[in-house]
Each structure stands twice: as structure tokens, then as C-alpha cells.
Amino acid sequence: MSSSQPITVITGGAGFLGSHLCDRFIAEGHRVIAIDNFITGSPDNIAHLIGNPNFQFIQHDVTNYIYVEGRVDNVLHFASPASPIDYLKIPIQTLKVGSLGTHKALGFAKAKKARFMIASTSEVYGDPLVHPQTEDYWGNVNPIGFRGCYDEAKRFAEAMTMAYHRHHGLDTRILRIFNTYGPRMRLDDGRALPSFVGSAIRGEPMTVFGDGSQTRSFCYVSDLVDGIWRLLNAEIHEPVNIGNPSEITILEFAKEVQTIMKEFTGREAEITFKPLPADDPKQRQPDITRAKSVLGWQPTVGRAEGLRKTIEFFLKKTATL
Ligand code: NAD
Numbered sequence: 001m002s003s004s005q006p007i008t009v010i011t012g013g014a015g016f017l018g019s020h021l022c023d024r025f026i027a028e029g030h031r032v033i034a035i036d037n038f039i040t041g042s043p044d045n046i047a048h049l050i051g052n053p054n055f056q057f058i059q060h061d062v063t064n065y066i067y068v069e070g071r072v073d074n075v076l077h078f079a080s081p082a083s084p085i086d087y088l089k090i091p092i093q094t095l096k097v098g099s100l101g102t103h104k105a106l107g108f109a110k111a112k113k114a115r116f117m118i119a120s121t122s123e124v125y126g127d128p129l130v131h132p133q134t135e136d137y138w139g140n141v142n143p144i145g146f147r148g149c150y151d152e153a154k155r156f157a158e159a160m161t162m163a164y165h166r167h168h169g170l171d172t173r174i175l176r177i178f179n180t181y182g183p184r185m186r187l188d189d190g191r192a193l194p195s196f197v198g199s200a201i202r203g204e205p206m207t208v209f210g211d212g213s214q215t216r217s218f219c220y221v222s223d224l225v226d227g228i229w230r231l232l233n234a235e236i237h238e239p240v241n242i243g244n245p246s247e248i249t250i251l252e253f254a255k256e257v258q259t260i261m262k263e264f265t266g267r268e269a270e271i272t273f274k275p276l277p278a279d280d281p282k283q284r285q286p287d288i289t290r291a292k293s294v295l296g297w298q299p300t301v302g303r304a305e306g307l308r309k310t311i312e313f314f315l316k317k318t319a320t321l
């Protein structure tokens with residue numbers, strides 16, 4: 001390691017997004033230290049990095065004191081369950097990692113005089129009454145609903161990040177991520193895409209919740225990672241939405257997955273309907289004007305390409321291909 005090589009700590013580094021960030025930062029010449037307790041992540045996601053001299057892994061729950069020896073330049077706090085199925089199963093851990101974990105990560109960044117980024121979410125907008133969502137919209141969140149454990153923890157994390165910025169002068173970034181998909185998602189994480197693909201692989205119907213008229217806007221992981229890289233290197237402390245504005249109903253999305261799965265496997269999965277979970281946002285689409293103007297960023301991977309790459313990953317992982 002050269003003395004000028006940037007050192008970046010990534011909490012949640014063994015998760016879906018965290019592991020892609022490890023890859024990107026190492027490719028950019030950083031030394032990466034990933035911290036994770038595997039509560040929703042997996043050693044598989046970082047197996048290819050073990051033995052790389054620019055990668056170190058620390059198994060640790062970041063709601064407890066974080067200790068890393070020596071200089072650290074950047075702290076990216078990505079540890080948190082992210083799928084509604086996950087955070088409904090482990091609501092207390094979700095609240096703790098968003099609140100206590102963010103506090104520990106901020107304190108750690110302050111002690112190291114490092115730049116800090118919090119992975120926030122479009123869920124801070126709740127079931128939004130403003131569409132598309134701009135960063136200056138304060139949101140419509142039910143604090144005591146099933147999603148409250150996640151949404152409120154992230155809102156607290158943003159407030160804590162701004163307090164460290166204003167009170168301690170910490171160099172902070174707030175990233176609001178909209179639904180992102182790609183290889184290394186867990187097939188059983190319950191999010192729409194892995195759930196549809198998992199059902200189709202098992203020869204079961206894909207379950208659309210409600211009538212499928214609710215909308216989401218799905219961003220491919222490489223686009224998100226590029227936005228994160230640019231945000232860390234830009235001078236902006238206000239939140240920035242990163243997501244793909246291409247909005248689609250969940251029923252249409254299920255049909256797109258159905259078509260691509262049929263191309264790969266030759267079989268057509270049925271679509272069935274189940275009741276809509278409580279507080280499921282009716283619509284979601286990022287306004288990315290800020291990301292475009294401040295970061296010169298916009299997504300480049302369309303759903304047809306991104307879905308093919310991700311579905312191929314799932315099929316290979318389950319040895320269906
Ligand atoms: P993920 O579940 O795959 O990754 C989260 C990682 O954090 C896992 O490896 C998990 O083991 C780890 N973790 C959780 N609690 C921890 C703790 N207390 N100590 C140490 N490690 C812990 O989820 P993801 O999709 O990669 O999400 C990563 C981050 O991005 C999360 O903060 C999430 O809120 C945010 N985000 C993701 C999306 C998305 O669409 N993927 C959207 C909005 C926000």
C-alpha cells in the first residue's frame with residue numbers, strides 16, 4: 001500500500017450494493033475495508049476479493065463501536081437491511097443500524113477526519129404526495145406502520161448526518177437511492193425482481209401485490225455505483241436522488257420479467273395477485289435534475305439490458321442455465 005493510496009471503509013460491504021462498491025473503489029485505486037455482520041449479506045458477494053491486497057474484511061456489527069487502525073479517507077455507511085421482507089423480519093436490527101449504526105459510523109468518520117456518505121433511500125418520501133420526488137419534498141411517512149422501522153431510521157440517519165456536518169464540520173454526503181437491481185441480489189430477499197424470478201425458476205406463478213398498478217422506477221446497479229462515485233467526489237452536502245426515472249407499473253414489470261424468463265427457459269410463468277401490503281407506496285419516480293446538474297450523472301442502462309444481465313445471474317446461480 002502506498003502512503004497516498006486512498007483508504008475507504010464500506011459498512012455493509014458484503015451486501016448487494018456494498019460488494020459492487022468494493023469492486024468499483026478497488027478498480028479506482030482505493031484500498032477498501034469492508035465491515036459487515038452478514039445479517040442480510042453473504043460471504044459469496046466478496047469471495048472474489050479475498051486475498052486481494054487492496055481488500056480487507058472485518059466481521060462486525062456496526063451498531064457497536066467501530067475500530068480500524070490507521071488512516072481512513074472515506075466512510076460509506078451502507079449497512080442496513082433494504083428489502084421490506086428483511087426489515088419486517090428484523091425491525092429492531094433495522095432501527096438500530098440506521099440510528100446507532102449511523103451514529104457509530106459518523107463518530108468513526110469524525111475521529112478519522114474522513115469524508116462520510118450515508119446510503120439513504122427514496123423511502124424517506126414514504127407514500128409520496130409529490131410526483132416525481134424532488135429532494136426538497138419532505139415526504140409522507142407513517143412512523144408506526146410496518147415500514148416505519150426502515151423509513152424513520154433512514155430519516156433519523158439523514159438528520160444525524162446533517163447534525164455532524166453542521167455541528168462538527170464533517171464532510172458529508174446524503175445519497176437517496178431509488179429501487180436498484182442487479183447481480184448479487186438474494187433470490188429470497190422478497191424484493192419484486194428476485195421474487196418474480198425465483199417463482200418462475202421454481203415453476204410457480206409470479207405474485208403481483210394489489211392490482212399491480214403501483215409504480216416503481218428501477219435502476220441498474222452499475223449506474224447507481226457510478227452516481228455514488230461521482231457524488232463522493234462532488235462538493236454537495238444536501239441530499240441527492242440517484243435512480244432511473246423510467247417509471248413502470250409493477251404488473252408491466254412482471255410481464256417484462258415473464259417475457260425475458262421465457263426467452264431463457266422456454267417456459268412461461270403465470271402471474272397471480274395477492275393483497276397489497278400495508279403502506280406500500282403507490283408511486284415512485286426520482287427527479288434527477290440535481291444529480292444531472294451537480295454530478296453530470298444520468299443512468300445509461302435500460303431495463304431490457306439490465307434485466308437480462310440480472311436474470312442470467314440468477315439462472316447461473318441456481319444452475320438453471
Ligand atoms: P443488502 O441487505 O444486500 O446489504 C446490506 C448489508 O448490510 C448486508 O451485507 C448486511 O449483512 C449488512 N448489515 C446490516 N446490518 C448490519 C450491522 N448492524 N452491522 C454490519 N453489517 C450490517 O441491501 P442493499 O440493497 O445492498 O442495500 C445497501 C444499502 O443501500 C442499505 O443501507 C439500503 O438501505 C440502501 N438502499 C438500497 C436500495 C436498493 O434498491 N438496493 C434502495 C434504497 C436504499
Ligand code: UDP
Pocket residue numbers: 083084085179190191192193195196207208209210214216250276277280281
Ligand atoms: N411486489 C410484488 N410482488 C412481490 C414483491 C413485491 O408485487 O413478490 C411489489 C411490492 O408490493 C411493491 C413493488 O413490487 O409495490 C416493489 O417492491 P420491492 O419490495 O421490490 O420494493 P419497495 O416496495 O421497497 O419499493
